[in-house]
Amino acid sequence: MSVRTNRPRRRLLTSMAAVFxxxxxxxxCTSNEPEEEDQPAAAETGGGDDGxxxxxxxxxxETVVIGFSGPEADHGWLAAVNDSAIAEAESYEDxxxxxxxxTNDANLQISQIETFINEGVDAIVLLPTDGAQLTEVAIxxxxxxxxxxxxxxxxxxxxxxxxxxxxxxxxMGISAGTYACQLIEENGIxxxxxxxxxxxxxxxxxxxxxxxxAEALEACGQEVDNRVAAEFTVESGEEQAANLxxxxxxxxIIWNHxxxxxxxxxxxxxxAGRDEFFFIGGAGSANAMQWIQDGxxxxxxxxxxxxxxxxxxxxxxxxxxxxxxDLVQVxxxxxxxxxxxVVNADxxxxxxxxxxxS
Amino acid sequence: MSDQTPASPPAGATATTPPADEHRRIExxxxxxxxxxxxxxxxxxxxxxxxxxxxxxxxxLCAVGAFTAGDRFVDTDNMVTILRFASIIGVVSIGMTFVxxxxxxxxxxxxxxxxxxxxxxxxxxxxxxxxxxxLLMVFVACAVGVGCGLVNGILIAYGGMAPFIATLAMFxxxxxxxxxxxxxxxxxxxxxxxxxxxxxxxxxxxxxxWIFAAVSTIGWVLLNRTTFGRRxxxxxxxxxxxxxxxxxVKRHTVLLYVVxxxxxxxxxxxxxxxxxxxxxxHGQLYELDAIAAVVIGGTLLTGGRGTIVGTIIxxxxxxxxxxxxxxxxxxxxxxxxxxxxIIVIAVLLQQRVSVRSADSS
Numbered sequence: 073m074s075v076r077t078n079r080p081r082r083r084l085l086t087s088m089a090a091v092f093x094x095x096x097x098x099x100x101c102t103s104n105e106p107e108e109e110d111q112p113a114a115a116e117t118g119g120g121d122d123g124x125x126x127x128x129x130x131x132x133x134e135t136v137v138i139g140f141s142g143p144e145a146d147h148g149w150l151a152a153v154n155d156s157a158i159a160e161a162e163s164y165e166d167x168x169x170x171x172x173x174x175t176n177d178a179n180l181q182i183s184q185i186e187t188f189i190n191e192g193v194d195a196i197v198l199l200p201t202d203g204a205q206l207t208e209v210a211i212x213x214x215x216x217x218x219x220x221x222x223x224x225x226x227x228x229x230x231x232x233x234x235x236x237x238x239x240x241x242x243x244m245g246i247s248a249g250t251y252a253c254q255l256i257e258e259n260g261i262x263x264x265x266x267x268x269x270x271x272x273x274x275x276x277x278x279x280x281x282x283x284x285x286a287e288a289l290e291a292c293g294q295e296v297d298n299r300v301a302a303e304f305t306v307e308s309g310e311e312q313a314a315n316l317x318x319x320x321x322x323x324x325i326i327w328n329h330x331x332x333x334x335x336x337x338x339x340x341x342x343x344a345g346r347d348e349f350f351f352i353g354g355a356g357s358a359n360a361m362q363w364i365q366d367g368x369x370x371x372x373x374x375x376x377x378x379x380x381x382x383x384x385x386x387x388x389x390x391x392x393x394x395x396x397x398d399l400v401q402v403x404x405x406x407x408x409x410x411x412x413x414v415v416n417a418d419x420x421x422x423x424x425x426x427x428x429x430s
Numbered sequence: 431m432s433d434q435t436p437a438s439p440p441a442g443a444t445a446t447t448p449p450a451d452e453h454r455r456i457e458x459x460x461x462x463x464x465x466x467x468x469x470x471x472x473x474x475x476x477x478x479x480x481x482x483x484x485x486x487x488x489x490x491l492c493a494v495g496a497f498t499a500g501d502r503f504v505d506t507d508n509m510v511t512i513l514r515f516a517s518i519i520g521v522v523s524i525g526m527t528f529v530x531x532x533x534x535x536x537x538x539x540x541x542x543x544x545x546x547x548x549x550x551x552x553x554x555x556x557x558x559x560x561x562x563x564x565l566l567m568v569f570v571a572c573a574v575g576v577g578c579g580l581v582n583g584i585l586i587a588y589g590g591m592a593p594f595i596a597t598l599a600m601f602x603x604x605x606x607x608x609x610x611x612x613x614x615x616x617x618x619x620x621x622x623x624x625x626x627x628x629x630x631x632x633x634x635x636x637x638x639x640w641i642f643a644a645v646s647t648i649g650w651v652l653l654n655r656t657t658f659g660r661r662x663x664x665x666x667x668x669x670x671x672x673x674x675x676x677x678x679v680k681r682h683t684v685l686l687y688v689v690x691x692x693x694x695x696x697x698x699x700x701x702x703x704x705x706x707x708x709x710x711x712h713g714q715l716y717e718l719d720a721i722a723a724v725v726i727g728g729t730l731l732t733g734g735r736g737t738i739v740g741t742i743i744x745x746x747x748x749x750x751x752x753x754x755x756x757x758x759x760x761x762x763x764x765x766x767x768x769x770x771x772i773i774v775i776a777v778l779l780q781q782r783v784s785v786r787s788a789d790s791s
Binding site: 187 | 502505508511512515518609613614625629704706707709714715749757761762
């Protein structure tokens with residue numbers, strides 16, 4: 073196209089060179105790899121080396137192609153979900169993973185699933201950006217004979233998934249509330265002030281968590297005195313926690329639903345110089361586990377980021393017509409709800425490998 | 431509204447020149463601005479030449495797809511998947527082409543898509559649709575789109591607001607309203623007729639793709655074969671000249687935003703059928719995708735020039751890119767970088783062509 077003059081082209085070359093030089097410099101600064109690699113990340117959970125009751129399920133079988141699609145990893149927990157799923161698939165030599173990770177656009181995620189259907193994958197692991205919005209296409213996959221494993225956000229139809237694996241949001245609330253009751257009893261706190269920092273209030277998962285928390289507290293005759301809702305982001309956590317501290321000059325127990333927003337929550341505590349309360353978190357990030365080890369946080373309630381990794385395992389078993397070896401039933405169950413245990417100073421060592429970076 | 435001070439007629443025109451001729455002259459002048467160029471440059475900056483470059487880009491992309499993904503890419507089902515994915519954003523982009531050619535911009539399209547999908551799936555609408563016909567939901571979505579477009583257009587044309595600001599306000603307000611109406615929940619569609627029809631197939635091709643084809647055809651005819659289209663180009667090319675020529679520029683501007691609003695309503699009901707839901711989270715970032723597709727397609731952001739075919743190819747380039755990335759297991763971050771690079775390259779090429787042609791004229 074540029075046949076006539078040479079000068080602009082030479083100028084273009086110079087500027088290109090400058091751009092590349094700058095680019096090389098910038099690229100040198102973008103690495104996010106930690107300096108030392110001694111902390112096992114969530115990504116390394118997988119594989120055939122765990123004890124599995126001596127069954128042959130982890131023995132290589134017929135090679136299966138699994139399609140995996142998840143939402144955009146816009147916070148640490150979701151990033152850990154994606155990473156651990158991919159790592160899990162890599163640990164099996166008989167699994168070929170097709171990933172289409174990373175979108176919050178239902179239209180795009182639907183087309184990703186359609187692509188998997190066209191390719192005729194053997195199974196699909198789907199963490200939908202919204203359960204209801206992906207139901208139609210999941211039904212179509214099932215009708216095409218491809219088993220769908222639904223992770224974390226449930227479809228609106230029972231015909232859309234062969235197996236469903238979920239974290240237990242209601243159970244998280246129960247665990248947090250029960251633990252709070254235990255703390256009150258052990259420390260003999262009379263007339264405790266209990267506060268709650270929820271996540272996005274419109275989400276069913278937040279409502280489930282709050283309901284469980286209230287139910288468990290009610291069992292020991294307590295109730296939530298102050299409640300605010302953040303948005304799972306550091307910024308909103310800081311803002312809402314600061315408001316909360318203003319509203320309540322003396323607090324005994326705080327449950328924060330989410331450790332990603334917990335970074336901001338903790339910052340607000342530090343800014344205000346307040347630490348008179350037991351601080352309980354949720355989800356189980358690496359930060360939170362570090363704080364627990366350092367004595368800066370009482371406990372966190374686990375919401376496993378390995379759900380999609382478990383989804384990959386289930387999909388592999390289903391595609392290979394295997395059952396779960398620890399169950400007598402010969403088929404993979406239709407629905408698995410994961411436990412939401414309390415992680416505190418006593419057992420944090422056992423859960424460190426599940427901690428995700430927020 | 432513009433005839434109080436008649437334009438001084440060009441030499442040779444008599445006072446009795448019928449206004450229609452004057453329209454045509456100015457419209458033609460605006461449309462064929464810079465037509466006095468020579469050779470290669472003229473060819474490349476003609477609509478056909480520009481589209482040829484785009485088609486080449488699309489072919490290169492397809493070749494990359496065929497080379498890297500083989501049979502999985504070159505497959506009828508895969509082509510259908512690309513088209514089905516392209517159809518919704520494509521309909522929005524066709525509407526956006528009109529607004530941008532007319533010298534405007536609309537940042538609120540994604541929010542309007544969300545609002546129309548939510549409004550069409552409220553319990554009240556669905557109950558009425560079950561009593562009557564699912565087409566009622568289509569009507570509601572389109573009406574909501576037209577309503578939003580009307581508000582945008584009136585604010586811009588008669589309120590004197592900059593399009594960027596007026597539609598930014600709509601961007602915030604429409605999505606907020608969608609969240610209020612839906613109470614931030616995802617509304618399921620219980621009217622099976624809507625989902626089964628629009629998300630189904632006709633003659634082996636998805637109905638969504640048929641709708642995209644129909645909207646594209648209507649858009650092409652509207653832009654290239656009607657007074658409306660010529661006026662759009664005239665208004666975008668030089669609003670003052672168009673006004674002096676007797677075109678009701680303000681009314682026309684309103685109409686452009688109404689056309690886009692209607693396109694958003696159609697896209698809203700398409701997305702509703704495709705997902706089986708109405709939700710305030712639908713249509714996120716559609717404004718950027720649509721503007722990018724239109725600009726890639728050779729439409730000038732300053733208005734006055736652009737083609738429907740270019741826009742369609744622009745949409746296909748982005749959706750094919752996404753498909754190729756998905757087939758090759760590449761993540762969305764890399765894809766976003768590639769998308770950005772394509773936009774920059776396309777616009778730089780266009781600028782070079784137009785600068786060169788300006789020099790040589």
